[in-house]
Amino acid sequence: MQRVFEFRSFLVFLIFVSLLFFALLMPFLGAIFWAVALAIVFAPVQNFFSRHIKWKNTATLCTLFCCTMIVVLPFLFIISSVIAECVKIYASLSSGTINPAYYFDEIQKAYPFIQDIFNQLNLDPAQVKEKISSFALRVSGFVAQQTVHLGQGTLSFIMQVAIMLYVAFYIMRDSKMLVMKLHKALPLGYKREQLFFAKFTEVTRATIKGSLIVAIVQGTLGGLVFYFLGVSSALLWGVVMTLFSLIPMVGASIVWLPVCIYFFAVGAVLKGFILLFFGAVVIGLMDNILRPVLVGRDTKLPDYLILLSTLGGFVIYGMNGFVVGPLIATLFIASWEIFSLEFNYDDTDESENEN
Incomplete structure (x- = not known):
């Protein structure tokens, strides 16, 4: 009876400590998840370097270098370029340089049946045009605001990328040992x-x-x-x-x-x-x-x-x-x-x- 009580008490304690540890990792779950994903996708590359390089750390660093050049650096370049483009489009919409109403008029002239559809639905083209313009401005403003926030959080973003690469290094290097430990720990x-x-x-x-x-x-x-x-x-x-x-x-x-x-x-x-x-x-x-x-x-x-x-x-x-x-x-x-x-x-x- 005492043994059963001790086992159940330990199980409760184990769950409690695991939840606390999970809460600690919550801010980095995205980075950890992508570290695992990169380790899985680049596993053939890791196996290739492991066969030709006898030092495990060096082989893993070579894999991580390939991962950085193929995935991480292009992704960072695209993100920075998209931020600049979003801010530019929002500025053009706000100043009137880009006018969605103009494009709406051009399409309406080219396709007269659109006017018939508006008439059947009792819609005023002027109101539709105004709503399209305001919607485009709101959407571009929201996107620009989000991208600016992303740009302001550059340090946090870079830290997440660094954590992802750091965790990916150990997952790539110790993948077999980690899988064995999971097999032993899981009761499935x-x-x-x-x-x-x-x-x-x-x-x-x-x-x-x-x-x-x-x-x-x-x-x-x-x-x-x-x-x-x-x-x-x-x-x-x-x-x-x-x-x-x-x-x-x-x-x-x-x-x-x-x-x-x-x-x-x-x-x-x-x-x-x-x-x-x-x-x-x-x-x-x-x-x-x-x-x-x-x-x-x-x-x-x-x-x-x-x-x-x-x-x-x-x-x-x-x-x-x-x-x-x-x-x-x-x-x-x-x-x-x-x-x-x-x-x-x-x-x-x-x-x-x-x-």
């Missing part, structure tokens, strides 16, 4: 733990390689075609297309298609056809071409689950949600698959055995 059973670890690795790698890289390629191509066609703030629109490409069934077309319609409206037919062809064929096919190559045999959720888990992840976890959402969905499915296999039985088979 070795086979179940292996399955969960495999699912975690597969989904993280598949989401980052199959979703993020494809979205970056689509956003980059969209930004480049915008730049060559003379669309202002091409870099910013490229980043916006990247973000929308992360959302299934939405994609980059939500950005480039309205611009294509505007080109046709103002008589820039050649630009319109170039953008339409490039957007529908080149950008649109990137997902079908790149995803099978990058993901390979990694786990792929059904499209409807990807959509729901990605959107839910964005709402709850912010930008981290595009990985966290599908990961939670996959672990949920894996858990119920294990449950159905181990704890359910077929009534028909049992009745046949009885007969």
Whole structure:
């Protein structure tokens, strides 16, 4: 009896201390999560250097250097450029240099059926135009305010990046030992733990390689075609297309298609056809071409689950949600698959055995 009491007391104490430790790590959970994600994605690179360099620390530093050059530095450059573009656009909207009402008038002139739609819906085009202008100003103001706050928090952001790289170094170097310790600590059973670890690795790698890289390629191509066609703030629109490409069934077309319609409206037919062809064929096919190559045999959720888990992840976890959402969905499915296999039985088979 005393032994049971001691065990339960220790269990309560263990949970209490674990919660306290989790609270300590709360400010750095994003950095820790991305450190784990980078360690998983760059595991083949780490294995390559480990085979050719006998010093473990040196091999890990080489992997971390590749990670920094391929991921971290380009990301920091894009973030700084986007901040500058957002502030510039807000200033142009505030001063009237960019006037959304002008673009609305141009589209309305080119497509007369829009006026018929307004008449059927009892809408005043002047009020719609005013609402569009005020909405554009509010949205750009909000984005500019957020980017300025991000710029003011540069020191905190750099610290998060430094913590991410620091943690990633130890996870890359000691990954086998950490996995062994997790196996010993978790009370789920070795086979179940292996399955969960495999699912975690597969989904993280598949989401980052199959979703993020494809979205970056689509956003980059969209930004480049915008730049060559003379669309202002091409870099910013490229980043916006990247973000929308992360959302299934939405994609980059939500950005480039309205611009294509505007080109046709103002008589820039050649630009319109170039953008339409490039957007529908080149950008649109990137997902079908790149995803099978990058993901390979990694786990792929059904499209409807990807959509729901990605959107839910964005709402709850912010930008981290595009990985966290599908990961939670996959672990949920894996858990119920294990449950159905181990704890359910077929009534028909049992009745046949009885007969």
